[in-house]
Structure formats: C-alpha cells, structure tokens
Amino acid sequence: MRVPAISNRSQRGVSLIELVVVIAILLTLTAIAMPLAQVTAKREQEIELRRALRQMRSAIDAYKKMADQGLIELQVGSEGYPPDLETLVEGIYPVGQVNKVRFLRRIPFDPMTKSQQWGLRAYQDDPDAKSWSGQNVYDVFTRSGGVALDGTRYRDW
Secondary structure (H helix, E strand, O other), X not given: OOXXXXXXXXXXXXXXXXXXXXXXXXXXXXXXXXXXXXXXXXXXXXHHHHHHHHHHHXXXXXXXXXXXXXXXXXXXXXXXXXXXXXXXXXOEOOOOOOOOEOOOOOOOOEOOOOEOOOEEEOOOOOOOOOOOOOOOOOEEEOOOOOEOOOOOEHHHO
16 A cells, blocks of 8 residues: 655645745844833833923922911021921921821932932022032932933933
C-alpha cells in the first residue's frame, strides 16, 4: 500500500526574506511609537504639574480672601498670606467660629521632582528669588530645572 504524498503547499513555511521584512517593519513601527510615547508621558506630567500648582494657588487665594475679610488673625508682616503650606493642610479656626477650615487635603505631589517639596516665595521676596525668606507663602513653584514641551522652564509656571 502506497502512502499518498503530502502536498508541498501545506508544508510551505516562512522564508528568511519574509522574516527579515516583517522584523524590519516592526522595528520601524517601534522607532516611530517610542518618541510619541515619551512625549505623551511628558505631557501627562505637565498636566499633573499644572493641576497641582493650580490647586495650591487656589488654596493660597482662599486663605488670603479670608484674611482680607478679617476672618483670620494675621501675623505682622504676613500680608494675609499663609505662613507655610502645612497651615493650608492643617487648617485654621476662623475668628468667632468653632469649626476648622482646611484649604488642602494634602500637599500635592510634584510630578517633576517626584516629591512634595516645592519652591516657595514670600510676598516680600524678589520675583526671581531662588530662596524663600520664610515670612509667608505668596507663590509656589516646582524645583525642577527642566524645560516644558512648549519651551518654557517649569519653575516659571
């Protein structure tokens, strides 16, 4: 009894040239996708940084508004701004009220420096000051020395 021959078409495999072409296509696609993924990740960090800065700015402004309304006992030279970021988290007792007012749940995380340490400026400090005088918190900025996708420095945001 003779065994029928197996057709060459069903045993056909992948040639070396086909394999090389497929690998070249995959490498090209990967080379295109990697920079795009890096830009997307950096953009996400920048969005998170803007959100954190906006959150702290809103808390400082709310504290200042209450101080201007006379609801917070002011320290001499504070100009109505909080003494530090921890005060915004711990909260204060407004004048004549028994309930504590908190302005932040926690100090936001800086996605650029991977910490909760922020650069601070007091109302009395120069706008370009690199160090905080410790009198009050008028402004907050990241300590990162990096440059954003739009070409601006993160610490200038």
